[in-house]
Amino acid sequence: MKIAITGKGGVGKTTLAAVLAKLYAGEGYRVMAVDADPDANLAAALGFPEDKQRKIVPLSEMRELIAERTGAQPGLVGQMFTLNPKVEDIPERFCAEHEGVRLLVMGGIKKGGSGCACPEHTFLRAIMRHLLLDSKDVLIVDMEAGIEHLGRATADCVDAFIVIVEPSLKSINTYYSIRKLAAEIGVNKVLVVGNKVKDRDDENFIKNHVGADKLLGILSYDVTVEKADREGVSPFYASKQTRESIAVIKNKISQLCIANYSLMPKANF
Template sequence: MKIAVTGKGGVGKSTVIGMLARALAEGGWKVMAIDADPDANLGAAIGVPAETLAGITPISRMTALARERTGASETAGTHFILNPRVDDIPDGLSVEHAGIKLLTMGTVDHAGGGCVCPEHTLVRTLLRHVMTRRRECVLIDMEAGVEHFGRGTVEAVDLLLVVVEPGHRSFQTARQIEGLARELGIRRIALVANKIDSETDERFVRTEAGDLPLLAMLPADPVIRTSDRAGICCWDISGDIRQRGRDLAATIIEHVADITGRMPCAS
């Protein structure tokens, strides 16, 4: 089962993925969580210790590794391999916590649109490998877009999950993401609403969701803010949050089975 998660900044995307990853791992799934967001908050949301996170370098910043694998030199404009070997990277450069392998991908800053460089090539090839070759449940924390996806990876996405909150800007971003995703060929798109605080919020979200499946509405929980301030993973301190994560995981597994016509495998 391969799920990409995106949404406007600040909607609680990493928190939702962290809950989902912990719930799936608890349920016996082999989980690989990929942090492909520039803010790189997924590790903390999963509960990876701060000292471990401090020692992680995103793959996109490993210039020496990118040059080694692509055969590129330091000379600008040089030719390099476009399909480098990456099969050893997920296990070799991930960190494990609570049965979850965390791979911090990062993003590549480009001077101009469409730029192709060794780092970009390595990240794209690595993502394609994880999505098409690995047998784990893969959860990808993406920035508000689908730029990481390209030919060879779109068909591997079982579900694009867009996290929204009850606000017009959040849904404006969600509609932009939906449009880009459909242009790219991603057809399986659903919403999870976060930070729901009232019946008015619920009505707003249901109206704005339109035809997109709305898989869950998660409440605005002060425990999440408190735990974040304390540098503690909310999953580790709240039974309510753990139950929400389990319920969300069960809903997503059922939804993926419905739309793909096959039951996802936990191993």
């Protein structure tokens, strides 16, 4: 099962990704969580101790490894490099693990104007493509807003794109943009979770804009989650309300996805 979570910045993508990962791990699934957001916070949301967090090196910063696999030096312009670097061993070698969840931190490309035609992006995209194609347990990707960087490799590989929205037009517009782009590359399973909902008006606002058939569930506004984020505590432990609400959403996702993989052999991450 492969789930990609996206939406406008600040809507709660990382909270949903972290709690889903911990819920699945608690049920005995082998879980790979991928932090594909350049503003990486998934390790903290998963409850990784600070000493483990400090040891995690984003893959985009492994310059020697990128040079070895792509045949080009990161940061230099005008080089020739392989577009299909070997990455099969990367998840096993470089993931961190805590409480049954394995984590890969992709990192971002900070060089202005680098676009995707560079060794760093080629390396990261190859890893994502490998994970999306080969993972057969639970893969949860905390993405940055939009899905452009994954390209057409996602079309037959993602069981569900989940867009987090809050009761605001900006958030809804981001959902429409993601849905349009997904349709253009052949991804039709785009579902929605409403977050930071304070009352019935907020809930109806989201339902009216996305459609009840696309809505997996609603998460109420929870000040405990914001406090946990400031204190570096996993929302899984901080908020029973949010944990239980996401558990209901998880069951709906499982009903949609797991049947497709029930007879497939286990993957070796």
